[in-house]
Amino acid sequence: MLSPANGEQIHLVNYVEDYLDSIESLPFDLQRNVSLMREIDAKYQETLRELDEHYEKFRREADGAQRRRALACIQRALIRSQELGDEKMQIVSQMVELVENRARQVDSHVALFEARQELSDTTGHSRAGQDKSKPETAAQAEKPNSKRSRRQRNNENRENAANNHDHDDITSGTPKEKRAKASKKKKRSKAKAEREASPADLPIDPNEPTYCLCNQVSYGEMIGCDNDECPIEWFHFSCVGLNHKPKGKWYCPKCRGENEKTMDKALEKSKKERAYNR
Known part of the structure; x- marks a missing residue:
């Protein structure tokens, strides 16, 4: 069984891992969106140059048909520039949503870490109270059985010592610790995937x-x-x-x-x- 100190360390490690997973990909996502905005800016500048050319053509032309054709080109250029502006607004909205979602995930991890911390503190206090009451209970249980033979008591002591030795092997064995840690990490990854897949878990x-x-x-x-x-x-x-x-x-x-x-x-x-x- 893990001690309260080890339990707090595991909770802290889990919190740090979840925090790093939440913010690790954020810079790359933002950089990708910024690159898209630069490409849209380049297209927008090209559309403005075309708009200036069609306007100069419209102003110089005296023929009615040519002026109507230039006016149609101006209209298309204006519509295209508006579409590019809408695309930029959509990318900005996606960037804001990315930051807000990561912030909500971090807040959720903080709340989960604090709840585990409080639970660990409560469990530690109750376990300390139980440990204090164990000597008194053992002494009271020994009094009515004082007439048992010495051989029987010695056999029970040897069995208890063997059980304690097996328990120490389980908690200190390096291969078993690795398997236990791998199992816990797998469970944490599964729980984390379920939390991120469902937006309803976020505040x-x-x-x-x-x-x-x-x-x-x-x-x-x-x-x-x-x-x-x-x-x-x-x-x-x-x-x-x-x-x-x-x-x-x-x-x-x-x-x-x-x-x-x-x-x-x-x-x-x-x-x-x-x-x-x-």
Whole structure:
């Protein structure tokens, strides 16, 4: 059986491992998102240059047909620049969600560590009280049996000594300790995977807004609907059957038609009219 001091050390080691696992991948995830934002910035600057060229062409042309063609190119460039801005906003939202999720995981690990610490302290105090009461109980139990033969008492003493020796072998044997540690580490990894897979275990602010078809708070990776009039706007990857962000535009089940990347015709027509009126 582990002593209270060893139990506290194991709890501390578990807490440090969980903490390192929670924050270890965060810098790489943030760096990947920052690289994506730089690529979008480069595309945005190129779109601005095209917009300036079409504007100069529109201003110099005197022919009506040429001016209408240049105006259409300007409109497409403006729409493209807005789409690039929306992509940047989505990446920023993902970065904020990553940091918030890691913070919630760390808070959960801290609460679990503190609960184990309190349980270990309570167990240690109760075990100390039991150890103090053992000599008195042994003395009281020995009095009524004082008439037993000396041989019987000697046999019992030898059996107790053998049991204590076996117990010491179990706690001090190096191969057995390794197997026990491996088993405990496996159980910790399994429990940790279950905690990270389920967002319901994390503490959630009751005032936090909800998203997606499941009407839950934000967690994990999410994707935004490219329809400006979408009533939900953000969706969890798992709820809409995605494993990674698709290329190009993406519309939610409420806004798209039969094709996953095609918005409902009525909604698309309304969006184009609004863009043209601007």
